[in-house]
Amino acid sequence: MARKTTRKGHTHKFHKIQGKVVKAWRCADSECKYILHSGLEELLLGRASICWNCSESFPMDEINLKEDMPVCQNCRIKQEVPELAELEKFLANKGV
Numbered sequence: 001m002a003r004k005t006t007r008k009g010h011t012h013k014f015h016k017i018q019g020k021v022v023k024a025w026r027c028a029d030s031e032c033k034y035i036l037h038s039g040l041e042e043l044l045l046g047r048a049s050i051c052w053n054c055s056e057s058f059p060m061d062e063i064n065l066k067e068d069m070p071v072c073q074n075c076r077i078k079q080e081v082p083e084l085a086e087l088e089k090f091l092a093n094k095g096v
């Protein structure tokens with residue numbers, strides 16, 4: 001039996017998987033058997049994950065729990081810019 005060396009400092013790269021019945025969180029590392037069924041997401045709050053955009057480690061927050069492939073707070077800001085522009089357009093159209 002080969003002794004598995006635990007890689008030091010392995011940070012999970014969480015992502016959401018959607019089965020037919022259950023949703024769950026897994027780690028993208030194929031060597032890693034981590035699995036967390038949905039409903040227990042709160043356990044991920046504050047835990048380090050690898051960003052799907054920049055591959056940096058970051059602490060998971062509540063918004064990350066809604067994402068299928070969580071990105072760090074820095075990358076999220078970049079992603080939100082187009083949405084903000086859309087919102088401004090929307091408000092402009094409504095004449096607010």
Ligand SMILES: [Zn+2]
Nearest residue numbers: 012027029032
């Ligand atoms: Zn892992």
Ligand SMILES: [Zn+2]
Nearest residue numbers: 051054072075
């Ligand atoms: Zn990032």
